Structure formats: C-alpha cells, structure tokens
Amino acid sequence: MSAPSPEQAAGTQLERWGSDSDNLLQMLIGVQAALGHIPEAAIRRFEAALGVGRARIEGLIGFYAFLHHRPRGRFDIRVADNIIERMRGSRELAEALAGRLGCPPGETRVDGRLSLGYTPCIGMSDQAPALLVNGYAIPAVEHARLEQVVALVEANTPLADWPPELFEVALNIQRKDLLLEAAVEDGAALAALKASGADALMQVLEASGLRGRGGAGFGLARKWGFCRQAPAEAKRRVVVCNADEGEPGTFKDRVLMQDPQQAARMFEGMTLCAGMVGADSGFLYLRGEYRNLLEPLERELQRRRDAGLLGKNIAGIAGFDFDIAIHLGAGAYICGEESALIESLEGKRGNPRDRPPFPVTRGYLGRPTVVNNVETFIAAALVAVQGADWHRARGTEHSAGTKILSVSGDCARPGIYEYPFGVTLQQILDDCGAADTQAVQIAGAAGRTIPPDEFQRRVAFEDLGTAGSFMIFDQSRDLLEMVRNFNDFFVHESCGFCTPCRVGTTLMQKTLAKVSRGHAAPMDLDTLRRIGELMRRTSHCGLGATAPLSVLDTLDKFPALYRDRLSDRGFVPGFDLDAALSEARAASGRDDPRAHLEGDGV
C-alpha cells in the first residue's frame, strides 16, 4: 500500500481528532507515524484547518524528540542508551547495527531505508539492551535478534509483518505484596462508591494514609479533596493518569499497564476519582515509548464502556458520566512533570507552568485537574474496596502500604519487586542477588547515589522516597560514567525555559568531561558544587532542581572518583586558546604558538 499524501495524512488526523487545536500534538504524532516526518504540506493544512500559527507547529516539532521535519528512514531505529543499557552493551549494539546496515548512528541511509540513533531509557532496563523501531520496543537484543532485525530491514519487510515474538516484553515480576496479590473484582471500587458515597470513601482514603506513588508522595485524599472543593462548572473537572514514566531505570508502570488486570484497575481508579471529585473527562498520558501498549489499553477502555464502567450513568449511578481518552507523548521526559504534562495535553510544548495555581485548582484548560501516577490510581481503587486498615497493615507511620520498585543493573534477578515501605536497601539487594555492590542509585537519574555504609537506609518518604527506580552498580563500574550519563540526559531533556537548568547542565557536562579526561583541577570541583547548589535553589521546576543530585552526592560520598583524576596543577584552563588559534596562525603563515601568552603578541 502506498503512503498517503501529506494532505491526506493531515486530513485523516483532522477527521480523527476534530478541529480543536488542543489535539494538535496528537495529530502531528499521527502524521509522523504515517509518513515518517511532518511535511510542509501537512503543516499548511493544519494551519488552515485549526487556525494556529506556523510558529506553534514548528515549536512542537522542534520540542518533541519523536517529531521530525525532515524525512526519517522507513525503519526508524533508536537504541536505548541509559547507563544500565550501556552496561548491557547498547553502544556495541548500535555500532554492530551501524556496521551491518551501513548507517552510522545519527544518520539516515542514502536509500532512505533506515535511520539509526540513540534515545534515553525506554523502560526496558530489566531487558536491556533494547531498541525502538518506529516507536515499537524490541527488548533483549542479543546477537541472534540483532541479525534478525538486520535481515528484516534489508528485506524491506513491513513492520506489521515482523515476527510478533520480537516485540514480546516480559513482565518479570519477582516479588508481590499487597497490591500485586490483591484479588478484587472488576467494578468493585465503583460498587463501593455507589454503596458508600463519595464523602464516606474520602474518609477511607484519608484514614488509609495513601500517598502518591509518582515520586513526591503527596497525600491522595488531600489532593482529591482540593480538587473537589475547587470551584468549577458542574462536574467539569478532569482526571489525568500520568503514565509518562521517563525516569531512567523505571519500568514498573509499563509492567502494570501491560498486565490486563492492573490496567483495568488503573482505569477503575481514575473512574473512582472522577466519581468522587466530580469530573467528566479523563486522560491517560502514555509515553510515546510505550506505543505498543496503546491498542491493548484502547481495547480495555472499550470493554469498560461496554460493561457500563465508563460512559453514562456509570455503575448504575444516575448522572455519573465520565470517559477516558489516551494521549501519547512524543519523547520528552519533562512532560512527566504534571504542569508540563497538562501543557502537552493541551497540544503545546511541555514547558512547566508557574505554580501556584496548582493543577488541582487550574489544570487542563483551566479546569480543576487531578494528576496521579498509574500505581497511585491502582492503590486507590483497591483501598476503596479493601479499606484503610488493609492498606495501613503494611509500611511505616508516614508511608503506609507498599511500593513497587523497578530493579535493574548488577544483580542476578532484575525486574519488579513490591515491598512494604520501610524495606532496607540491603534487603532488596539480597533478594535480587546483588553482590559486591558499590552503589545504589535510587529514584533514577534525578535521585540519590547511596554508598554501602548507608545500605541500611529505608525506602520510605521519611528517608528515601522514590517513584520506583532502583539501579545497582557493582565494584567493576566507573561511577563517573554513571554521573556523566545522567547529566547528558538532563542536558538533552532540559526544556530550556530557565537559565540555571539550561546553562547549568551544560556547564556541568563540560566540567565532568574535563574531570574524566584528567584535566581538572580542585577548583573545577568547587565549580561543580557551586553550579549544582545554584541549580537546586533557583531552577524553575523539579527537573533542574534534581538534575545535579548525583554530582553532588558523588562529590560528597565518593570523593575518590574525582580526586584520583585531578591534574596536580592548581589551575587548568577549560579552553585551550593555543589550539583554538592554531588554524588562524597556519592560515596567516605564523609559527609562534603561545605568542598570546608572551609579550604583546601582535
């Protein structure tokens, strides 16, 4: 089948999404998928049909990593390249693909058959190395699989005809507790809402001590309560499930959404929330890297509509009307930050908003909006049925219940582990078969780097809070490579809106490179500290405020990493003026290096 024309591709999207410019990002994602890029003619069609300026469309294409102005190859291959993937051979994989397919990373082959590149973590750290082909994930790409991919590309086999087993992703659930073991029937949370009413259930949620599982640990009942009380036109509130899961090393939301029972609970939790706060519309914001989950999740939504668990008069509650749409992300980590996510849902660049006002009072299109994590909605649906004591039976005083962790790196059994809050790092390391551990990176690139003498610390909001990433590094690893990989990630993902983050991450990148080359002096380490602390204090959002943590932690807790690489000179310039001038000197026939340092040098 031949590809549609740009006008046809844009027309299909306009038919699917209507003439509302809030859906512009989704339409661009659709055109990108159909044509491999967003051609000029499609842009013009959107300009005319939606009445939006060209700058907005260009701005979106420039902002989202998965959108492109220029054609990509028919097979757009991106090798996941976070630190865990690197430890599992992502660079070697990319080089092998480049060699076998004749296309260096970062380029498109001249015949247009493929593009090859890197992408940050795609939520497959337990099955690394992994890659995306046209947005679809292929895990565990060892030698035989690599040869299979090469053969399919060279044979020009349409992606739809590639063997389905290539795309099979294991759940890898290694430890279950309260949430993953609960046997609760579909629809039970909505039946509880019907039986008890929203006020009584709000008290149950309050008593359960349930806190958000997306990282910050905000009290669920408080958040839903604020939204409930926020002035809004009748039932015009909004519920959003944050399934952007971009934190390197995190993949538990992917597993939860892949498991049909948990996916059903997530939607049920969202619906419960809608019933309790008075919302008529909901969104699942699904990261673009989880494109392969879109169809199964759409099917689950349809099943729920057919079963009367979504739509009108839900669960037999008169006037309870609510439905959920799935919106895809397009390769921007910052869109996990809730206000950036809402901007993205409105079809804009994912720039974090000024807060206050918070989304619970002014969120999507100015309407009061609850944003919660996938795991949080599942927990809420279960607490509504099982009660507060069931939830309080696990965990600590300030962190009730359990936490699902994504364990990866140097251990025998990577995968998903559910633990009561309060579990020690050492316990987790023992359970997953980690030995000779040098450091644990908890809460992802934006989290803390923990040395062995702190392995008795606990996963809990009162000690080490986390959205779930738990990366393990044994003694053979160079932690400076880890720090540099994280910092490169932040350089790439900074939205550029504020100076401390945009410039700070880049300055750190240069200084870390200097340390790595053995050219740094003690004052460079002071510079790293000063930049890091400035970023923590003055960044506009959580990305910039947490980006320097691994640098600051390793400077404090692993000082030898830096000290052993220092040049013994007191000052080493970051810029080699002599080398920079050499070309000009040669062009003008001069042969006087260092002239700028001696005499007047004219």
Ligand SMILES: Cc1cc2nc3c(=O)[nH]c(=O)nc-3n(C[C@H](O)[C@H](O)[C@H](O)COP(=O)(O)O)c2cc1C
């Ligand atoms: C840079 C950045 C990225 C984030 N990414 C995510 C994410 O992928 N998933 C998520 O649930 N929360 C993420 N958050 C936290 C959200 O802003 C928000 O606090 C969360 O979705 C609220 O849900 P919860 O209360 O259920 O934890 C991120 C925050 C920041 C600053």
Ligand code: SF4
């Ligand atoms: S801190 Fe970084 S990501 Fe956040 S607004 Fe500033 S530039 Fe953007």
